[in-house]
Amino acid sequence: MKTTFYSRRLPAMLATTAAAVALQAHAGLYPPAAPPDSAFVRVFNDTTQSNVKSQVGDKSVPEAQPMDASGYVFLPPGSYKAQIGSQSDSVALASKRCYTAALTPSDIKLFDQECFNSQLKSLISVYNLIDGTTLTVKVGDSGPAVVDGVAADKSGHREVNPVKASLVVFNGGSKLAAAKPMMLERGKVYSLFVTGTTSSPVLTWVVN
Structure with missing residues (x-):
């Protein structure tokens, strides 16, 4: 049995507009200056490949090391081609949702969840x-x-x-x-x- 631990702190949001102020509940979790209807995506690398490069639509995702997750990027809601390492797939992203695209040795598995915005829990x-x-x-x-x-x-x-x-x-x-x-x-x-x-x-x- 192997247990690994990683910590990744994402940049705090910049409150440059009223929309950004509304998104400040996500401070520390998601990238800066995201429009209020954005979808957020990160990559988890469930392989032995190092420095996995990823792209969703025209947006590059930070590299992910084995058994680690990248930082988040944001995109407008819609359907995109995702190229993650050597794997590719089409992904549909909804507004105000947070996605984890897990690269496995055989395919890409997409996990969808509500973005977390509590500062108490x-x-x-x-x-x-x-x-x-x-x-x-x-x-x-x-x-x-x-x-x-x-x-x-x-x-x-x-x-x-x-x-x-x-x-x-x-x-x-x-x-x-x-x-x-x-x-x-x-x-x-x-x-x-x-x-x-x-x-x-x-x-x-x-x-x-």
């Missing part, structure tokens, strides 16, 4: 990249479920109070692995990517 997001599994993330081995029923190639999300979190990932009733304990902070998103296999899971935190 933390958000835990779980991304399941292990085929044939349905994941539950609990507090410890026998505590309550934090995020439940995350099928393969899906994600689950929950706003929580800022506390120290010691989370354990289960596939059904079988324990897969314990994640690195995290001290949750207000206004931040904690993305837990579950990759690898059931016999050798890889748990990666990305914090932004």
